[in-house]
Amino acid sequence: MIIHHPILGPRDAQEFVYLGDASLIGRPDGLTASIEEFHNYTYLRDNPAGAHRELWYHEQGDRSWLVVTRNTVTHEILQVELARDVARAEGRSK
Amino acid sequence: MPDFILKPLTALGHDHPEVDILGPWTITERADIALASLALRRGRLGDVQTAAAAAGVPLPQAGASASGAVYSAFWMTPEMWMVEAPYASHEDIRAHLLPAFGDAASITEQTDAWVRFDLAGAGLERLFERLSNFDLAKAPAGAATRTVMEHLGCYLIKRSDTLVTIYGPRSSAQSLHHALTVAAQSVL
Numbered sequence: 251m252i253i254h255h256p257i258l259g260p261r262d263a264q265e266f267v268y269l270g271d272a273s274l275i276g277r278p279d280g281l282t283a284s285i286e287e288f289h290n291y292t293y294l295r296d297n298p299a300g301a302h303r304e305l306w307y308h309e310q311g312d313r314s315w316l317v318v319t320r321n322t323v324t325h326e327i328l329q330v331e332l333a334r335d336v337a338r339a340e341g342r343s344k
Numbered sequence: 345m346p347d348f349i350l351k352p353l354t355a356l357g358h359d360h361p362e363v364d365i366l367g368p369w370t371i372t373e374r375a376d377i378a379l380a381s382l383a384l385r386r387g388r389l390g391d392v393q394t395a396a397a398a399a400g401v402p403l404p405q406a407g408a409s410a411s412g413a414v415y416s417a418f419w420m421t422p423e424m425w426m427v428e429a430p431y432a433s434h435e436d437i438r439a440h441l442l443p444a445f446g447d448a449a450s451i452t453e454q455t456d457a458w459v460r461f462d463l464a465g466a467g468l469e470r471l472f473e474r475l476s477n478f479d480l481a482k483a484p485a486g487a488a489t490r491t492v493m494e495h496l497g498c499y500l501i502k503r504s505d506t507l508v509t510i511y512g513p514r515s516s517a518q519s520l521h522h523a524l525t526v527a528a529q530s531v532l
Contacts, residue, residue: 257406257407257422258406258407258489259407262477264477265477265492310490310491310492310497311489311490311491312406312420312421312422312490313421313490314421314422332422334422
């Protein structure tokens with residue numbers, strides 16, 4: 251499997267470490283969120299057969315975090331973004 | 345107070361850097377380079393570019409290295425570079441760089457964290473195809489990347505077709521040296 255790193259180009263998936271669902275970026279606000287929201291954030295994951303947004307870490311490369319959209323049925327990689335850009339677009343970063 | 349006479353040792357633990365000549369290749373331990381990492385602070389790209397140009401520090405694009413008159417540099421990760429300078433004149437490299445960059449960048453001394461090996465000779469891709477998944481033959485001169493060799497995270501810089509620099513973790517210098525020499529001997 252080849253991951254097309256947005257900066258470094260095509261790289262072997264072996265260079266990356268998989269973390270999981272990219273919804274981890276959307277952590278609820280610790281001061282205002284309810285216990286149910288935190289429970290959902292911590293424990294509940296979608297398990298789609300199809301496109302799935304997930305976090306990958308380029309451990310053997312430039313150590314950037316990526317959001318990879320992958321088809322879990324075919325393993326086709328549909329989109330690769332820097333997690334930093336995704337988080338900022340979601341207003342996660344000051 | 346007793347006088348301590350301390351003897352400087354290279355990363356491989358000798359008085360002088362080790363040089364191995366294996367077939368067409370020369371593997372040279374380099375102890376004469378000072379290193380500092382330079383990380384951009386948020387939103388200060390313009391300031392850092394201006395300061396770097398004034399101080400003669402190149403800031404190469406992603407996946408590349410560049411040389412200047414005194415300083416050279418290679419790209420490490422977005423908005424971060426490793427700066428190289430001669431150890432003899434820049435032993436305190438951070439103190440040299442800090443006045444130029446001020447609070448626009450975070451500068452960290454890295455000299456003693458790394459061991460550097462320079463590999464010279466024709467056909468180095470035959471050696472590196474055994475060590476790393478980086479395609480040295482296809483990479484252009486000046487390419488710089490982080491890769492894994494012998495389970496060690498290393499920086500690889502292709503200076504030219506016949507010269508490659510490796511930076512590996514200093515605490516594993518002998519393991520890395522062993523891997524390089526074994527690979528060289530096995531493809532001789």
